[in-house]
Amino acid sequence: MAPRGRRLSSISLEILLFLNGWYSATYFLLELFVFMYKGLLLPYPTANLVLDLVMLFLYLGIEIIRLFFATKGNLCQRMMPLAISLAMTFPSAMMAFYYLLLQTYVLRLEAVMSTILLLFCGLELVLEVITLTTFSRILRPY
Amino acid sequence: MGRISGLVPSRFLTLLAHLVIVITIFWTRDNNIQASLPPHFTSEEYEKEDSKLVTALSITLGLFLVELAGFFSGVSMFNSTQSLFSIGVHCCAAVSLAFFIFESWECSTYWCIFAFCSVLPACTEVMMFIAVFVLKKKSF
Numbered sequence: 001m002a003p004r005g006r007r008l009s010s011i012s013l014e015i016l017l018f019l020n021g022w023y024s025a026t027y028f029l030l031e032l033f034v035f036m037y038k039g040l041l042l043p044y045p046t047a048n049l050v051l052d053l054v055m056l057f058l059y060l061g062i063e064i065i066r067l068f069f070a071t072k073g074n075l076c077q078r079m080m081p082l083a084i085s086l087a088m089t090f091p092s093a094m095m096a097f098y099y100l101l102l103q104t105y106v107l108r109l110e111a112v113m114s115t116i117l118l119l120f121c122g123l124e125l126v127l128e129v130i131t132l133t134t135f136s137r138i139l140r141p142y
Numbered sequence: 143m144g145r146i147s148g149l150v151p152s153r154f155l156t157l158l159a160h161l162v163i164v165i166t167i168f169w170t171r172d173n174n175i176q177a178s179l180p181p182h183f184t185s186e187e188y189e190k191e192d193s194k195l196v197t198a199l200s201i202t203l204g205l206f207l208v209e210l211a212g213f214f215s216g217v218s219m220f221n222s223t224q225s226l227f228s229i230g231v232h233c234c235a236a237v238s239l240a241f242f243i244f245e246s247w248e249c250s251t252y253w254c255i256f257a258f259c260s261v262l263p264a265c266t267e268v269m270m271f272i273a274v275f276v277l278k279k280k281s282f
Contacts, residue, residue, distance in 0.1 A: 112166060
């Protein structure tokens, strides 16, 4: 373990990222079932349903990469992975915003879950910026 | 225990499930209020029932904040007993509240669910807070 003065990783960020991973997995599974439910029950133009489903899988990919880079950057105290993860927070947040407001049909359940996802993204954004400034002040820039 | 087990994510997810259903009930409480009133009711009776249910839901949210504060600050995150109890109780709450919404139960049943599934874990959480901050007992 790094000595006291050199341990710069943010533990709050680590907790948030760990829980965000589990929450995103749950969100993905839930959305799959919700799309099955909506596809059967509501009158969907086929193109819209396909678009929403494709966005869901894209979201899964982006989220996995984002969380992976964020934990690696935070724990190894490197700035580049953390910066990549910061950049990927924006498409992630836009996806959650799409599922909250711009979808064809939005269920109440989806609205609540997407809001919680946006909260996660917002908190991680703030913590990542703080961690990046901590790293850049004390470590040599990589 | 010195390692991350499955208890931490399970506890977080069941807590969140309960929270999501409580927020949904805020939105869809019309059915439940009409289920607790006689077939012909005045708007004052409706307002009274509505304010009672909103009070119960708001107190539930407040107790959620207590429990989430205890969880995120690390006070009870790694305590197996509190985690198991919390998981069990919030699971029961999520299932009963799902029935509450779909079967349009009356508002008095919400108070039972609230007492058992929101007050109890908040009380044990407060006891954890006291144990850690006042009695200085590290519980892992």
